[in-house]
Amino acid sequence: MSWIIIAGLSLFLILSLWRLEWAVLLLIAALPTYLIRFSILGLPLTFLEGMILISFAVWLATKWLPNIRDILRKRSERQRHPFDIEIIALLLIALGASGIAGFSSGSLGIWKAYFFEPALLFILLFNLFSEKSGAKKIMGALLVSTLAVSGLAIFQKITGLYISNEIWAAAETRRVVSFFGYPNAIGLYLAPLVLLFTGWLFYNLKNKLRINGLNLIIIITILSSLSAIYFARSEGALIGIAAGLVVFGIMAGKTWRRVTIAALVAAIVIIGLVPSWRTTAISKLTLRDLSGEIRRQQWTETMTMLNGSRLITGAGLDNYQKAVAPYHQEGIFFNRDKIDNFHSVLYGSAQLRDKYWQPTEIYLYPHNIFLNFWSEISLFGALLFVWIILKYLYLALKLNIGYQRENKGEQYLALGLLTAMVAIGVHGLVDVPYFKNDLALLFWALVSLVGLLSFNYRRERELKN
Numbered sequence: 001m002s003w004i005i006i007a008g009l010s011l012f013l014i015l016s017l018w019r020l021e022w023a024v025l026l027l028i029a030a031l032p033t034y035l036i037r038f039s040i041l042g043l044p045l046t047f048l049e050g051m052i053l054i055s056f057a058v059w060l061a062t063k064w065l066p067n068i069r070d071i072l073r074k075r076s077e078r079q080r081h082p083f084d085i086e087i088i089a090l091l092l093i094a095l096g097a098s099g100i101a102g103f104s105s106g107s108l109g110i111w112k113a114y115f116f117e118p119a120l121l122f123i124l125l126f127n128l129f130s131e132k133s134g135a136k137k138i139m140g141a142l143l144v145s146t147l148a149v150s151g152l153a154i155f156q157k158i159t160g161l162y163i164s165n166e167i168w169a170a171a172e173t174r175r176v177v178s179f180f181g182y183p184n185a186i187g188l189y190l191a192p193l194v195l196l197f198t199g200w201l202f203y204n205l206k207n208k209l210r211i212n213g214l215n216l217i218i219i220i221t222i223l224s225s226l227s228a229i230y231f232a233r234s235e236g237a238l239i240g241i242a243a244g245l246v247v248f249g250i251m252a253g254k255t256w257r258r259v260t261i262a263a264l265v266a267a268i269v270i271i272g273l274v275p276s277w278r279t280t281a282i283s284k285l286t287l288r289d290l291s292g293e294i295r296r297q298q299w300t301e302t303m304t305m306l307n308g309s310r311l312i313t314g315a316g317l318d319n320y321q322k323a324v325a326p327y328h329q330e331g332i333f334f335n336r337d338k339i340d341n342f343h344s345v346l347y348g349s350a351q352l353r354d355k356y357w358q359p360t361e362i363y364l365y366p367h368n369i370f371l372n373f374w375s376e377i378s379l380f381g382a383l384l385f386v387w388i389i390l391k392y393l394y395l396a397l398k399l400n401i402g403y404q405r406e407n408k409g410e411q412y413l414a415l416g417l418l419t420a421m422v423a424i425g426v427h428g429l430v431d432v433p434y435f436k437n438d439l440a441l442l443f444w445a446l447v448s449l450v451g452l453l454s455f456n457y458r459r460e461r462e463l464k465n
Helices: 003-018 020-029 031-035 047-073 084-100 105-128 134-159 184-206 213-232 235-251 254-273 275-285 290-306 320-327 342-347 350-356 369-405 410-428 437-464
Strands: 037-040 043-046 331-333 357-359
Touching: 003 020, 003 047, 020 031, 020 047, 020 105, 020 134, 031 043, 031 047, 031 134, 031 437, 043 047, 047 105, 047 437, 084 105, 084 369, 105 134, 105 437, 134 184, 134 213, 134 437, 184 213, 184 235, 184 410, 184 437, 213 235, 235 254, 235 410, 254 275, 290 320, 290 331, 290 357, 290 369, 320 369, 331 342, 342 350, 350 357, 369 410, 369 437, 410 437
Parallel strands: none
Antiparallel strands: 037 043, 331 357
16 A cells, blocks of 8 residues: 555544544545555555545544443434434345345445445434534535536646546547546536535525625536536536426526526427427437437346346346346447438348447446446345435425425525435436445435434424424
8 A cells, every 4th residue: 555545544544533523524525535546455445435434433432432321321312313224224235235246345345335335424424513504514525526526627628638538538529537537427426516506505695695705616616517517528417407407496486486487498499499409309308319329228138137037136236247248239220310211221231230330338337327226236225225315305305395484595405405316316317326436425425414404404493392
């Protein structure tokens, strides 16, 4: 292990012992550090994992164990974590999915990074930031991370530097990647945060914080994030943000509802009147463009694989590529020129078959949020995640309605969280918004924010009564 990594984690340990809350906020701001990899005694780790394990160990040693008697004695008086049963069930189901894959090193590594460590982060956030200002501190850390990711992406767009893929780096075909290895990772990371920060901005404006440095930073972050997603050409993320903004506008109040509906109708009319835009929109929505056709083929192969003995169990963690390989089709014929009776024409021409043949690869995941979980952690795991997302949306909606009745700005924080999950869900229809170190942690950071707001809302109601 490099002395730089040792020094960095040692400094993080010192910070954790001195100011644990600051250390956890630094951890959230540094989610992309999962890209810094090393191993200890053959066990693969990332710098981000090191920070999670250190901060959780310090919390156990300094916050939990010294007060364990009081915690156990007053456990009946303590409010439960809003997702405690779901987290325990998820850890057990995911561990079982690792067993289906033979407890391979890859499956255990995924269980550790995508399920166990996010659960540790959730526990840390819920216990260290339970006060009312805690949610804003967490969002502040995410703001720093977002600025770093989007800022580097914009720099790459201008200069073409630090993009390893030659096609993506070329000026005429440039797609930025920021810290990540591929462009869509930018959209997956930034899209929900754009909606979260939109809610934060509305909260500040509602509370008369109209001209201050924080609002300016939030606005810059939203604009830079949208630019980064556009420069990455992450269409799924842009559609997810658009869906989230529509929901946000409809629920933000009467004036915004009217503006949103008018803008939506105008957009539909304009797209319908311009033939090229109409054709593009229809091909995207019906998944008839190249990306959509590849996705449809992936889903067909995945369902064929799952319809056998793996219907309930899925393929197991880190086992999708191996399980789907026998059902994989090496390519598809893509009708890029919109030829009538395409398949009949191909049948009679070997030259056209060569021209329109599009090779396809076996991806790590099926690129659909439900199929991703089904293939990795079983049908029960997929249904559990549907439940977690629905519970999240229910709590966020309940908070939004409750604060709206009281005419409080917190309704916009809840609305930002609700629409962040909308963006994840919409983008997740054609991509993988969870199975990645930073995305899994971001997902549970959002869940913890909903839990914290719900916790404080209930506490405020109890004090009033």
